[in-house]
Amino acid sequence: MYLLGYDIGSSSIKAALIDADSKRIVDVSKYPKTEMDILCQSEGWAEQDPELWWKNLCIATDNLFEKSKISTDQILSIGISYQMHGLVLVDKDQNVLRPSIIWCDNRAVEIGKKAFMDIGEDYCLNHYLNSPGNFTVSKLKWVRDNEFEIYNKIQYVMLPGDFIAMKLTGDINTTVSGLSEGILWDFKENCLANNLMEYYGFDKSIIPPIVDNFTVQAKVCKTASKRLGLKHNTPVTYRAGDQVNNAMSLSVNKPGELAATGGTSGVAYAIAKDNIFDKQLRINSFAHVNHTVENPRIGLLMCINGAGIQYSWLKNQIAREGIAYPDIEKMISSIPIGSEGLRVLPFGNGAERILNHLSPGAQINNLQFNKHTRIHLYRAALEGVAFSFVYGINILNELGLDSTIIRVGNDNLFQSDTFSNTIANLLDLEIEVLNTTGAAGAAIASGIGIGKYGGLEEAFNRNHIVKTIGPNDANVAYHEAYELWRKDLGKLIST
Numbered sequence: 001m002y003l004l005g006y007d008i009g010s011s012s013i014k015a016a017l018i019d020a021d022s023k024r025i026v027d028v029s030k031y032p033k034t035e036m037d038i039l040c041q042s043e044g045w046a047e048q049d050p051e052l053w054w055k056n057l058c059i060a061t062d063n064l065f066e067k068s069k070i071s072t073d074q075i076l077s078i079g080i081s082y083q084m085h086g087l088v089l090v091d092k093d094q095n096v097l098r099p100s101i102i103w104c105d106n107r108a109v110e111i112g113k114k115a116f117m118d119i120g121e122d123y124c125l126n127h128y129l130n131s132p133g134n135f136t137v138s139k140l141k142w143v144r145d146n147e148f149e150i151y152n153k154i155q156y157v158m159l160p161g162d163f164i165a166m167k168l169t170g171d172i173n174t175t176v177s178g179l180s181e182g183i184l185w186d187f188k189e190n191c192l193a194n195n196l197m198e199y200y201g202f203d204k205s206i207i208p209p210i211v212d213n214f215t216v217q218a219k220v221c222k223t224a225s226k227r228l229g230l231k232h233n234t235p236v237t238y239r240a241g242d243q244v245n246n247a248m249s250l251s252v253n254k255p256g257e258l259a260a261t262g263g264t265s266g267v268a269y270a271i272a273k274d275n276i277f278d279k280q281l282r283i284n285s286f287a288h289v290n291h292t293v294e295n296p297r298i299g300l301l302m303c304i305n306g307a308g309i310q311y312s313w314l315k316n317q318i319a320r321e322g323i324a325y326p327d328i329e330k331m332i333s334s335i336p337i338g339s340e341g342l343r344v345l346p347f348g349n350g351a352e353r354i355l356n357h358l359s360p361g362a363q364i365n366n367l368q369f370n371k372h373t374r375i376h377l378y379r380a381a382l383e384g385v386a387f388s389f390v391y392g393i394n395i396l397n398e399l400g401l402d403s404t405i406i407r408v409g410n411d412n413l414f415q416s417d418t419f420s421n422t423i424a425n426l427l428d429l430e431i432e433v434l435n436t437t438g439a440a441g442a443a444i445a446s447g448i449g450i451g452k453y454g455g456l457e458e459a460f461n462r463n464h465i466v467k468t469i470g471p472n473d474a475n476v477a478y479h480e481a482y483e484l485w486r487k488d489l490g491k492l493i494s495t
Helices: 050-068 109-119 121-128 136-146 160-169 176-181 194-200 222-228 242-249 308-318 325-332 374-398 417-427 438-449 475-494
Strands: 002-008 013-019 025-031 075-082 088-090 156-158 214-219 235-241 258-262 266-272 284-287 298-304 343-345 363-365 405-409 430-434 465-469
Touching: 002 050, 002 160, 002 242, 002 438, 013 050, 013 438, 025 050, 025 438, 050 160, 050 222, 075 160, 075 242, 075 438, 088 160, 109 121, 109 136, 109 194, 121 194, 136 194, 156 160, 160 214, 160 222, 160 235, 176 235, 176 284, 214 438, 235 242, 235 438, 242 258, 242 266, 242 298, 242 438, 258 374, 266 374, 298 374, 308 374, 325 374, 325 417, 343 374, 343 475, 363 475, 374 417, 374 475, 405 417, 417 430, 417 465, 417 475
Parallel strands: 002 075, 075 235, 258 405, 405 430
Antiparallel strands: 002 013, 013 025, 088 156, 214 235, 258 266, 266 298, 284 298, 343 363, 430 465
């Protein structure tokens, strides 16, 4: 028997089949092969059509079962991982009212800042562990202020994973971890963020019923069964935001453990046992999948918007036709650490939390026409993202979360030895690479929801370590390059 998992990203939809007994990945499907479009109607905006996610999920599912030759009747349960912070609005007939305002949209920054000041900084941090900031709750306020006719039609406010669960089952619900990522959860009162809801003028009825992360949340409806070929009443038993899910999949569920991923955005995610928050709002705190009032488990999330999107932009703009990422990795091995003085600041994808929500734009610094080639630029771009990771993880360490190891999946930017070696040397930590993906992790987690596994430790026992990357003798060169980059950053954010 098998477990089915989905990962709803802003770039693509992934689906994975897992053998329930061995937890082995049977097959993985991704659609589309190229990145999904992000709609940018105004500067700083970023939207996607939720129905496009569903359409692509259907295609990914078709491809998955066609490739694997597994019968859909053998699926025990379904898990969902999804891009965090997206706002999805539906009416009473479950029709989408407007495109989703997704994670990298920064239109609500000023709305959140005002709420933070009006409600009180101490109150927000102690109750929500965050400022309302540019999160889902503030994006909803933007809709209320600017699209009141649409706002008045809202039956439920959802996150992307809630929407996909609705399309699969016909039922609408959400989770505490999901509400916390939208700054809709009050950790001190252990309930919906009623004070913030009232301040923004929201009726509590637009928030869906709450279910556990690991439970039978709903079952596949007849409409979805007919479209996907899945057995009617197959249970959906797990749901979590992508970074929460990624950490869980990498066995990062205990205080002091650190997960990282380098996709469109770059993220480091650490676990704390207390309701920790960053007074400077560079780091955000959310409920982890195993959070309870009795045993708090808070995920501290450091995000860099300009990560993989910067590297893919560079490749698309300057790489010759037919050049793939592995080809670029081979090329840059000939360029010394520090890219012979060429430095890239990757902050060109919206407001950056680690920079106090500034949107400074990307920069290429110290370009020498008689020295630097496109290969130098490839390496400098990768180093720039790696340096950003180090800068952000050092902020986590300032909060008292000194980690002993970083765990990552065997995909995205961490497939690059150049990228991984830079981080390992600057932090003097080993990076443990595991063979897992977000979709596979969601599938395995769904097994907890049906009682196939006794809990997180049994489900995610780190049996699939691919390799370990550690510091080497080039440590000094990395630090010299990083210090030059950090000085560039200081100049950029002080202007």
